[in-house]
Amino acid sequence: MSLPIADGLLVVVKDDCETCHLVVPVLAELAGREDGVAVVSQDRAGFPEGLDAIHDRELDISWRLGTETTPTVYRMEEGAVADEQAGWYRTGWERVTGVTGLGAGLPEQRPGCGSDTMLPDTYQRLLRRHSPYPMSSQRVELAAAEDPVEAAFARGWTDGLPVVPPTEERVARMLEGTDLPPGQVLCTLPPDLAECSVEKVAINAVMAGCRPEYLPVVLAAVEAAAGRGFNIHGVSATTYFSGPVLIVNGPVRSRIGMNSGVNVLGQGNRANLTIGRALNLVVRNVGGARPGGVDQATFGSPSKLSFCFPEDEEGSPWESLAVQRGFGPEESTVTLFAAHGPIEVVDQKSRTPESLARTLALQLRMVAHPKLAGMSEAVVVVSPEHARLFREAGWTKARLREEIHSLLTLPASEMVAGAGGTAEGMPPWLADQRQELTKFSPEGLWFVHAGGGAGGFSAIISGWVGGRAGSEMTTVAIDC
Amino acid sequence: MTTLLDPTSERTTGERPISARSANLADGTVGLLDISKPRGDVFIRRLDELLTEMGVAVRHYRKPTFSKPAPLDLRRQIAAECGAVIEALAD
Numbered sequence: 001m002s003l004p005i006a007d008g009l010l011v012v013v014k015d016d017c018e019t020c021h022l023v024v025p026v027l028a029e030l031a032g033r034e035d036g037v038a039v040v041s042q043d044r045a046g047f048p049e050g051l052d053a054i055h056d057r058e059l060d061i062s063w064r065l066g067t068e069t070t071p072t073v074y075r076m077e078e079g080a081v082a083d084e085q086a087g088w089y090r091t092g093w094e095r096v097t098g099v100t101g102l103g104a105g106l107p108e109q110r111p112g113c114g115s116d117t118m119l120p121d122t123y124q125r126l127l128r129r130h131s132p133y134p135m136s137s138q139r140v141e142l143a144a145a146e147d148p149v150e151a152a153f154a155r156g157w158t159d160g161l162p163v164v165p166p167t168e169e170r171v172a173r174m175l176e177g178t179d180l181p182p183g184q185v186l187c188t189l190p191p192d193l194a195e196c197s198v199e200k201v202a203i204n205a206v207m208a209g210c211r212p213e214y215l216p217v218v219l220a221a222v223e224a225a226a227g228r229g230f231n232i233h234g235v236s237a238t239t240y241f242s243g244p245v246l247i248v249n250g251p252v253r254s255r256i257g258m259n260s261g262v263n264v265l266g267q268g269n270r271a272n273l274t275i276g277r278a279l280n281l282v283v284r285n286v287g288g289a290r291p292g293g294v295d296q297a298t299f300g301s302p303s304k305l306s307f308c309f310p311e312d313e314e315g316s317p318w319e320s321l322a323v324q325r326g327f328g329p330e331e332s333t334v335t336l337f338a339a340h341g342p343i344e345v346v347d348q349k350s351r352t353p354e355s356l357a358r359t360l361a362l363q364l365r366m367v368a369h370p371k372l373a374g375m376s377e378a379v380v381v382v383s384p385e386h387a388r389l390f391r392e393a394g395w396t397k398a399r400l401r402e403e404i405h406s407l408l409t410l411p412a413s414e415m416v417a418g419a420g421g422t423a424e425g426m427p428p429w430l431a432d433q434r435q436e437l438t439k440f441s442p443e444g445l446w447f448v449h450a451g452g453g454a455g456g457f458s459a460i461i462s463g464w465v466g467g468r469a470g471s472e473m474t475t476v477a478i479d480c
Numbered sequence: 481m482t483t484l485l486d487p488t489s490e491r492t493t494g495e496r497p498i499s500a501r502s503a504n505l506a507d508g509t510v511g512l513l514d515i516s517k518p519r520g521d522v523f524i525r526r527l528d529e530l531l532t533e534m535g536v537a538v539r540h541y542r543k544p545t546f547s548k549p550a551p552l553d554l555r556r557q558i559a560a561e562c563g564a565v566i567e568a569l570a571d
Binding site: 140142157165167168189204238285286287464468 | 481482483484485486487488489490491544545547548549
């Protein structure tokens with residue numbers, strides 16, 4: 001959009017700024033020259049006196065200029081900013097204006113003040129007003145006495161916790177986190193098979209408490225959830241415990257401040273918590289999976305609220321989960337796993353990888369039921385203390401997986417229904433066909449590295465029915 | 481006044497009447513749909529016995545997995561071949 005400003009010099013000032021008052025003699029000096037100067041005042045018509053200042057009442061001029069500081073002097077050429085200097089800095093002003101000896105008697109430099117466009121509420125209002133893309137979601141007007149947080153509860157939009165009210169200003173700010181237009185349809189989301197637009201994801205991300213820079217991760221997670229392989233319909237509808245567990249890899253982790261260390265699976269980090277929550281809110285509000293409706297979980301689990309964490313790749317003895325799944329180490333990805341947990345693994349005594357692998361195997365046998373095999377998948381979050389043993393012994397992920405598969409290849413006669421005095425277990429005819437059964441399918445066991453530096457523990461995240469019969473682990477690249 | 485953006489799909493719930501119930505099971509074949517959950521076959525077998533005793537023709541169907549909706553082709557096949565269907569949900 002072109003500025004309603006002619007080429008030449010332009011200065012943005014405001015009355016409520018000491019440095020702007022300081023430069024008034026400079027403005028007068030420039031105004032007295034043949035080329036003149038256009039003065040734009042943000043906060044008061046008629047300031048500075050006698051310079052025919054334009055009052056930027058709605059701050060549209062300042063917004064289009066991208067003014068962050070007052071005063072700022074601009075040289076406009078062909079309708080665009082050719083050069084600029086914020087605050088009072090004589091050399092800079094001389095460079096921009098091409099006039100030497102400006103402001104004799106003034107100090108060499110003075111910092112300026114924050115532009116009124118940068119005030120939080122004003123910034124969001126301007127962002128919405130100048131967005132090239134209109135938002136198309138239904139506007140829900142609240143009564144004057146209605147509390148927006150309570151209104152979200154009353155309309156059934158929340159997961160049981162309060163949400164950040166999705167005002168137009170907040171959603172516009174959220175949409176700054178992506179280059180995608182709000183109206184772009186990302187996917188069709190089960191169970192309602194509803195079209196899910198970037199705008200709907202942004203609204204739910206606002207409600208979850210996300211910052212705009214988290215939005216690309218949420219968008220990728222929604223895309224993964226909607227994929228045929230992940231089967232979000234089944235994950236939502238099952239009586240089982242599972243919900244979407246999100247594992248984030250690549251440079252985006254540190255860029256948005258995720259926590260892969262102390263208390264990695266717990267509370268305290270905004271990105272970890274709100275990204276997982278945003279996905280579940282999208283599944284609820286757009287996909288239509290609500291507890292008691294499509295969602296018939298006997299117990300559910302916190303992964304239906306939020307279960308999202310990044311891998312500690314830097315401290316890991318192994319290639320990352322993303323690399324195992326075919327992505328480059330420089331790529332940012334999110335992996336969705338239909339799961340719940342964690343189940344704790346305590347081993348503070350092992351000093352060899354063989355011993356620790358046995359501990360992991362013993363606990364992994366419990367996933368779903370000690371006598372069920374080939375059904376659920378599992379991700380083991382290996383802590384730094386445990387990982388150190390494997391690193392020092394030179395054990396690769398593949399070696400560890402082979403070891404555990406071997407330890408969990410069990411006599412079929414022990415696994416079938418009725419064995420050990422309990423009716424649960426594998427179908428009895430299996431024992432007639434096979435001597436042994438392996439707990440996990442070849443692709444059903446994964447390892448990631450995360451957690452605090454102290455503690456001889458690891459954590460098992462146990463999955464729902466894995467693979468094509470249930471939910472396939474799904475990894476997608478994050479566009480950021 | 482606060483204005484919020486609607487986070488939902490903005491769909492209204494469609495309502496469809498349920499199909500007319502069969503007045504007499506013996507008039508058509510009854511489909512028995514096993515959704516592949518453990519022990520669903522026990523329930524289905526017992527229903528088969530009871531219906532057969534009553535002189536009702538039955539046909540058996542099975543979903544590939546309980547974790548996903550029945551494939552469209554299977555649903556169409558059942559609709560074409562049966563006057564009623566009983567689905568074993570329980571495990």
